[in-house]
Every structure is written in C-alpha cells, then in structure tokens.
Amino acid sequence: xxxxxxxxxxxxxxxxxxxxxxxxxxxxxxxxxxxxxxxxxxxxxxxxxxxxxxxxxxxxxxxxxxxxxxxxxxxxxxxxxxxxxxxxxxxxxxxxxxxxxxxxxxxxxxxxxxxxxxxxxxxxxxxxxxxxxxxxxxxxxxxxxxx
Amino acid sequence: xxxxxxxxxxxxxxxxxxxxxxxxxxxxxxxxxxxxxxxxxxxxxxxxxxxxxxxxxxxxxxxxxxxxxxxxxxxxxxxxxxxxxxxxxxxxxxxxxxxxxxxxxxxxxxxxxxxxxxxxxxxxxxxxxxxxxxxxxxxxxxxxxxx
Amino acid sequence: xxxxxxxxxxxxxxxxxxxxxxxxxxxxxxxxxxxxxxxxxxxxxxxxxxxxxxxxxxxxxxxxxxxxxxxxxxxxxxxxxx
Amino acid sequence: xxxxxxxxxxxxxxxxxxxxxxxxxxxxxxxxxxxxxxxxxxxxxxxxxxxxxxxxxxxxxxxxxxxxxxxxxxxxxxxxxx
Numbered sequence: 001x002x003x004x005x006x007x008x009x010x011x012x013x014x015x016x017x018x019x020x021x022x023x024x025x026x027x028x029x030x031x032x033x034x035x036x037x038x039x040x041x042x043x044x045x046x047x048x049x050x051x052x053x054x055x056x057x058x059x060x061x062x063x064x065x066x067x068x069x070x071x072x073x074x075x076x077x078x079x080x081x082x083x084x085x086x087x088x089x090x091x092x093x094x095x096x097x098x099x100x101x102x103x104x105x106x107x108x109x110x111x112x113x114x115x116x117x118x119x120x121x122x123x124x125x126x127x128x129x130x131x132x133x134x135x136x137x138x139x140x141x142x143x144x145x146x147x
Numbered sequence: 148x149x150x151x152x153x154x155x156x157x158x159x160x161x162x163x164x165x166x167x168x169x170x171x172x173x174x175x176x177x178x179x180x181x182x183x184x185x186x187x188x189x190x191x192x193x194x195x196x197x198x199x200x201x202x203x204x205x206x207x208x209x210x211x212x213x214x215x216x217x218x219x220x221x222x223x224x225x226x227x228x229x230x231x232x233x234x235x236x237x238x239x240x241x242x243x244x245x246x247x248x249x250x251x252x253x254x255x256x257x258x259x260x261x262x263x264x265x266x267x268x269x270x271x272x273x274x275x276x277x278x279x280x281x282x283x284x285x286x287x288x289x290x291x292x293x294x
Numbered sequence: 295x296x297x298x299x300x301x302x303x304x305x306x307x308x309x310x311x312x313x314x315x316x317x318x319x320x321x322x323x324x325x326x327x328x329x330x331x332x333x334x335x336x337x338x339x340x341x342x343x344x345x346x347x348x349x350x351x352x353x354x355x356x357x358x359x360x361x362x363x364x365x366x367x368x369x370x371x372x373x374x375x376x
Numbered sequence: 377x378x379x380x381x382x383x384x385x386x387x388x389x390x391x392x393x394x395x396x397x398x399x400x401x402x403x404x405x406x407x408x409x410x411x412x413x414x415x416x417x418x419x420x421x422x423x424x425x426x427x428x429x430x431x432x433x434x435x436x437x438x439x440x441x442x443x444x445x446x447x448x449x450x451x452x453x454x455x456x457x458x
Binding site for chain 4: 182195198200201204205226237238258261262264265267269270279280281282286
Binding site: 015027100101107 | 161162163166178183187255
C-alpha cells in the first residue's frame, strides 16, 4: 500500500493493519519508521509540497527496488503533504521480512530514497517568516551507501 | 517502559502511546521493531522461557547503553514469555531520536543484544516433538559489529 | 508545445507553478536557456543550476537529457521528503 | 549454601530448575566439577561447556569467575530471545 495524502493517519492502526496483512506469510520481522514534525528552532508549522504526477510512480519504484534487494515480503509507505503542526506525523514506512536484518535495511533504504528522490519539499514556517528546507549533503551520503 | 509479560500486547496501541509520550521532545524519528512467530518448518507453537530475576535488569542495562550510545530520547522494550501460537507477536522495541539514523541504529542495537544477551530461550513445538532453538553463529556476529 | 512545471522556491521565484512553452529546444539545457531569457524572475530561478533538479515526463534526469517528444518538464530544488 | 538454577535444556536434562548446594567451590569451574559428579544427568548437562553460559547473581560471566559471596549461580544455553 502506498498513499500520498493530506489527511492525518493513525500510526498504530496502520502498524496493526500491516502486521495483520502479513499473516500466513513468513514475516518474522516487522519494522516501522515514522517521521514527526519537530518543534525546535521556533517552528510553528511545516508545509509540504509535492509533484502529484510523479510522487506515486517514484515511490512505487523505490518500493519495488527495496523488495527485490532485501527480499522484503511487503512494504507500505504513507506520506502526507500540506500544512502540518509540530508533533504531527509526516510519514511512515513499514517493512516485513523473514529476518530482522532485511526488515531494518529495507526500511532504511526506503527512508534514504524517500528523503532525496521522492518529489517532496518542506517549507518551515517560523514566527518571523518562512523558508524552504535545504537538502543536506548528508542526504546524498546516505544514498551513496546503497550503491 | 520495559515490560516482560506473558500477556499479548497491541503493537499499534503501544506504538501510539510511545509516540504520544515523545510530545514536546525533539523526537523527529520513531522506529519500531516487532517479532512475530513464523509458521515455517511445521511449527505449531513457540515456548519462551526466561530467567525472571535477571531479565529486567539485563534489559535495563541494554536500554541505558542504547540511549547513551545513540542519543536516543526514549526506548521501550516489551518481551513476552510462555506459549505463543504462529502469528502472535513475541516482542517489540520502540526508539525515538532527533534523526532517523540514530533511531534505526538504536533499535537494531537493542535487537542484537536482546537476541543474544537477554535471558530468553525458545522451544519450538512441532507435530512430532519439541526442540530448543540453537543460537546462531550469526547472532554473535551481529553483536560484534557494535564493538 | 511543452508544459513546464515548477516546485518549491522555483515556483515562488518564477511566480507560477505551470506554463506552456512553444520551443524548439532539443535538450533540457537549451530549454533552460530559453526560459532564463523570459524575464528576470526566470533568470533568477535558473541562476545557479547546481541548486536545481529536473524531471522529464516525471522521471529524474539531468540537464544534458534530450527533450525528444517530452510533454512535461519539471524544475525543482533537491528533494527534502521523508 | 548456594542456589543453583538451570534453564532450557539444562533444566530438562538435570530434571530440576533449582537446587541448594553446600559447596566450598571458589570458582564457577570448581562448582561445575562438583555438580557434574552428582549424577549422570548433571554430568550430561555439563558435558560440553561450550554450549553452556553462566550468570553469577544475575550477571553474565565466565567459568573462571570467582564465586566469593555469590548467592545464585545460573546455567543455561546461549540465549535466543528477540
């Protein structure tokens, strides 16, 4: 399941649905990652823009690559766009595999690609203005380790 | 929160409670791992024995080490014992950190230590008998990478 | 006729998220040169191409890429999702 | 007087999970030698010490460890939690 949505989602509910969807399979290991809007630096809200025509196909490609590379049994991605307040959950990834190493690696791989190759852009709204978040040099470094 | 219990727990509920407990903090990244009883090899049930006097202190030490080493803001561990059917969730770990790399590494570190240094033993019940699960050489190899 | 779309600060600097362009450009780089000559806003947006990424028909590519029969070219800063 | 506890297949092989032992052993290894002489079940459990782990007063240690004022010594196979 891949979803790009403005609406909030329930991490726990999705985690349970993901786990239930693995039943009967050999999924011994389930990893979830969720990203939360941090409130440091005086942040009031985060605004996420995306490129609708490209977002879903780009994430589908990443999920296919992660499944093939790590032998994942399943992988779900939910990513929100629009205006998000501090403490709101921005996105989540869930992966399943027979063993924990692959479930962890698959989730990290997906996060690194989502961060730098999925067409999302974040703008930080502060009390005195707003600014687009710059990509970090470390984001590319994270990707390089999968080469 | 560390809990060693025979009762089932709700992964989604715990994930949401863990996330809520981080509010106000700088926890931008939350990782959960859950282990599920796999049904391969004709397994009917898994029986988990532990050493009650040692289990909680041993896990507390691992959690303290993980928090210090990766700058985790929080880490929870739930581990069950007793008889578990195929598909039941055996245990879970949740970690939070400002950035995803630390949340992932903290969860993997905890899993590697729980696997080989927490006093739990698994017995597999099959149709034609039961056998204790042998530790894998790879379990020690996983630990070695944190040296 | 090609559709050009902009995101994040490129969209804000240019003042629109989408425009139709009549062009004979054969590569992304040639299209960028044409777009930069439209006005000072476009010129500012493309002043430092190290800060700009491009997708042709929703697939990430680079400035040397041919446009061929491309329908949509997107310009945006490095992504910051996740 | 020391309490000796066993888990998993050591418990099953020895036939009890807990016993009180009167001992002068100064190290874990000496205690293991005494326990092995109790009967063939104990001897079988300790036949291959590479497959046995030990904790003294709930802290993992090795067979060279001194017993000193230890109250509880636990023997078990390598852990398989998680």
